[in-house]
Amino acid sequence: MLLEITDLAVEVSGRQVLKDIDLYxxxxxxxxxxxxxxxxxxxxxxxxxxxxxxxxxxxxxIFKGEDITELSTTERVRMGIGVSFQNPPAIRGVKxxxxxxxxxxxxxxxxxxxxxxxxxxxxxxxESFLERDVNLGFxxxxxxxxxxxxxxxxxxxxxxxxxPDSGVDIxxxxxxxxxxxxxxxxxxxxxxxxxxxxxxxxxxYILNFVNADTAHVLMDGRIACSGNPDEIIADIxxxxxxxxxxxxxxx
Numbered sequence: 001m002l003l004e005i006t007d008l009a010v011e012v013s014g015r016q017v018l019k020d021i022d023l024y025x026x027x028x029x030x031x032x033x034x035x036x037x038x039x040x041x042x043x044x045x046x047x048x049x050x051x052x053x054x055x056x057x058x059x060x061x062i063f064k065g066e067d068i069t070e071l072s073t074t075e076r077v078r079m080g081i082g083v084s085f086q087n088p089p090a091i092r093g094v095k096x097x098x099x100x101x102x103x104x105x106x107x108x109x110x111x112x113x114x115x116x117x118x119x120x121x122x123x124x125x126x127e128s129f130l131e132r133d134v135n136l137g138f139x140x141x142x143x144x145x146x147x148x149x150x151x152x153x154x155x156x157x158x159x160x161x162x163x164p165d166s167g168v169d170i171x172x173x174x175x176x177x178x179x180x181x182x183x184x185x186x187x188x189x190x191x192x193x194x195x196x197x198x199x200x201x202x203x204x205y206i207l208n209f210v211n212a213d214t215a216h217v218l219m220d221g222r223i224a225c226s227g228n229p230d231e232i233i234a235d236i237x238x239x240x241x242x243x244x245x246x247x248x249x250x251x
Contacts, residue, residue: 002063002158007020047061050068050073056069077156100130161199164180204236217236
C-alpha cells in the first residue's frame with residue numbers, strides 16, 4: 001500500500017475538522033475525493049502535505065511504509081509526494097524556469113534541458129514565458145498548466161490534485177487531463193502503473209477525462225461512503241450531496 005491513512009483526526013485553529021478518516025491508496029491507483037464545500041476536503045489535502053496549521057490529534061499517515069505523520073512538508077515532498085494547488089500564490093522574484101530546474105533536480109545555474117523545454121511546449125509555454133515570475137499575472141488557465149508542468153518536472157510517485165477542473169475552459173481541461181493521465185501512468189497497462197493519485201473535486205467534471213478507480217464522499221469531516229466512481233458521480237449529479245446524507249444516515 002502506497003498511502004495508508006488510519007483513524008485520522010485533525011484540528012484547525014482549535015476546531016475539529018476531520019474525524020476517524022481511513023483512506024488506503026495502492027500503487028498505481030487513482031482515487032477521487034468528492035464532497036460539498038466545507039466538508040473537509042482541503043483540510044485532508046493540507047494534512048497529507050504536512051502543513052503545520054493542520055494539527056493531527058489522532059491516527060497515522062503512512063507513506064511507502066513509513067510513518068510521515070510528524071514529518072515536515074519538505075521531507076514528504078522529497079519522499080515523492082506532489083501537489084497541484086487550486087489557487088497557488090504568486091511568487092515574486094522566482095522565475096518559473098528556475099523553479100522547474102530545482103524540481104527536476106538541477107540547480108538554478110544549470111541550463112534548461114531539452115526535456116524541460118519540450119514539457120513546457122506540451123503545456124503551451126514558450127521559453128520566454130518561463131522567464132516570468134511564478135504565477136505573477138498568469139491567467140487561470142496558465143496557473144493550472146504551470147502547476148501540471150511543475151509536476152511533470154518533479155515526477156512524484158503520489159500526486160494530489162486540488163480542483164484541477166475549476167475555473168478553466170474546456171480546452172484547458174482537456175489539455176490538463178491529458179497530462180494528468182501521463183502523470184498517473186494511465187498511458188500504461190494497469191499492471192505496469194506505479195504512480196498514484198488523489199483527485200479532489202467538487203462536482204467531478206475532471207472525471208469525464210481521467211478515470212478513477214475508487215471514489216470517496218467526504219461529509220462533515222468523515223468519509224461517508226466509498227465505491228464505484230461512475231455510480232457515485234451519477235447519484236450526486238441526480239440528487240446532489242443531500243442524497244449522500246440520506247443514503248449514509250448522516251445527522
